[in-house]
Amino acid sequence: MSEIKLPEAFVKRMINYLGEEEFFAFEKSLEKEPRVSIRINPFKGIIHEADRTAVPWNNEGYFLAERPSFTLDPLFHAGCYYVQESSSMFIAHILKYIQAPKDGIFLDLAAAPGGKSTLLSSFIGKDGFLVANEVIKTRANILKENIIKWGLGNTMVTQNDPEHFRELEGFFDLVLVDAPCSGEGLFRKDQEARNEWSEDNVNLCALRQQRIMDQAGALVKGGGYLIYSTCTFNEKENEDMIRFICSEYAYEPVRIPIDPTWKITETATETEDGTFYGYRFYPHHVEGEGFFVSVFKRPEDSYIQEPKKIKDFKHSHIKAANKQESQRLISDLGLDERSTFYSLQDSFFWTNAKYQTHFEFLSRFLNIRYFGVELGKFNKEQFIPNHEFAVSILPKKGFTAHELNLDQALTFLRKEDMVVDDIPEGWVLVTYQNIPMGWIKNLGNRINNNYPKEWRIRMR
Template identity: 60%
Template sequence: MPETNLPKDFESQMLELLGQAEFEQFKTAINKPSRTSIRLNSAKNFSLSWANTSIPWSSTGFFLDERPSFTLDPAIHAGAYYVQEASSMFIEHILRSQNIPRGIYLDLAAAPGGKSTLLSSYLGDEGMLVANEVIQPRAQVLKENIIKWGLGNTVVTNNDPEHYGTLEGFFDLVLVDAPCSGEGMFRKDPQAREEWSIDSVQLCSARQKRIMDQAGALVKADGYLVYSTCTFNEQENEDMIRFLTEEFSYEPVRISIDNAWNIRETSVESEGKIFFGYRFFPHLVEGEGFFITVFKRSSDAYIQEPKRVKDFKHPYLKEIWDRDSSQLDEELGFDGKGKYYTLNDSFFRISKDWNLHFQKISQHLSLKYFGVEIGKKQKSDWIPNHEWALSILPKGDFPSYEILELEALEFLRKNELEIPDLPLGWVLITYKNLPLGWIKNLGKRVNNYYPKEWRIRM
């Protein structure tokens, strides 16, 4: 990639930020190939066989020596790992180093799902995540990635941030990975260089302020707000710290970082306090350009706790009573902590610990997916859904059949499989003990129930 294709206004901005000598190092680094990184799904039984290096601020993140064809690896379709940029995995270090309490979290601009799956893993069975995306096609991609991750602790919504106005003081943590001018992606995406301009920076800044004007009110007292961008300029980063803290009452949060990581700390004085941000430069870290800052809501801020609804009403969802939900959990061999709803006769399961929060959310937001869709029931028999196959929930009494890589790829292409001595009925297909989906042996033929819209076309 030629070094001369950086926009002149961008070069001027970076010279001011870094100085001449360091800007030359930055310029050299941004024209070198980026390094591929992935984050493992610790809830699924999978270990890497590729040569790799651990990412220092992530317990499950790894750099790869070379980029494989991820589309042709069945493990990624099973949700065993997520291809995620290394710098953004720093969110895990923030959560763990601050020991941020688990609870009800919101990822306000969540697609395609890298940060949402990270939050989902951190929450485990001790919380619920709302993953929101305003753009419909991107919300569909987000939904697919949440289903593959399979933890069942996430609600996917398709809303503008303004629609969250009724949920003021509701969330223990809100993450805003803001739409930005994308300067940090200049190494990976040459088109980002061509689309960049001073006007685009100003446009993004105005959009970020509109989002933060909503997001700032959603965090409950003593909760956390995390703001990040994949850009370098101060207008979309430090200036946003000033904007938020002048609008809302927040306390600074300083993150401990190892000097060897070469992450650059920045500070901003606002409202008589010093707030901190963390900037990732490609000439200093193994990762793309990134900025992140953390705030803690003041202890006297508003807290909205969901109230029990005597008679839950929803235009599409039907609540299954607690006693019947417990019976379903027992029947399916789950842990007894499930709460069920039906949508078009299909059963969905969430954790009953977060049922009141879910009911509140469902009354105000456009739901794309929630919990785990189990499937439909015909008398005493289940017609299992693909979502159940990819979840970490037990698979009841269904038999499973382990296949090799070439067979797995044929299954993922939704082709017919020829498997001798296969049990009759529904069978769970696995690859390296990772569930991939369902087939049904009818005796004379075997039907492949992999979702048509997900199939591999390579």
């Protein structure tokens, strides 16, 4: 990696934080190639063995010895793992320590591209419900794709400004805000982050963060948790935000235990409500990029909003499936009786019946981009399955599965014409290493490749 030229004002501030000797070590660390890390999807099985070492603060995280071609790994496209920066995986350690309720309602307020949302999704598993929100349309599309590939069906993807959550005060058991920031922690791997950095941009980011947290702070229910994080080092976007949050809302500090061998830097911020703690990841100390996170607990006696049950669900686009449609989906596809189904443009979606009330209540306020698992549609007596259904962890009763080798799997991912022998006519679920990849349809004289056109890979 070429030598990194850092902004002069940034250098002065970091020397002030670290001292000249430690700053030199910090600066040298930015010239090293960052280690590649992945986090596996525990609901899709362990990925193939590779030369890897564990991320110490996350049981599902691993460092790889070198960066492979993820584009040419079918398991990556099947949602078996997520390529995530290791420092961000510390969120899992926080969730474990605070014993966040796995059957809770979680919100990731600034969620794209989806690293922390897929982590939250894995944590709550089949028990909880997650709202993954992104305000920017293009980024919301990326978030939706990653949630679909992760495949757990416990997530609603929304595209809303934080202000649109105003009616949901006290609704969530946990709110995570990975705030848009000046990106100082990305200087090692992102030339653009260095070029765009300025003190004015830091101030602008801090103002944007205040606007977000002014809304987010109210959304946590009594006894719930707020997690605030950035990928930057300066106090204005970190410790000063702790002070801002405490000046606006009643919160209690949460101190997270850390192993000294992890070399994470703990900071303490004094407020009128006590000492609040932050956790800083410096690249000269940890195997990871720059990161900051702090945890707050809402007092037990704070407001709690329970969702109001809706007698007759009405939505401008989404319709509740009728009893006959629901029974047919359960019977034909082998789905759990404790399922709720909705239709959107004739396509049926599965959700966990346990969170029907929550979903229908939230749909009154939020712009929904995706939810649960899109299954497919009925065409007379035939069910036409969607790709989203294929890569989900839901059962797929009544469909033949056919295992592909690597070359065939890559042909499928390129959405090219396929030749597959010894399969029945109709819809066939193709797998790679027994992991579902998607659908092909055998028409007798030819095979249709039903991989989504917008997701196809072009690399050879």
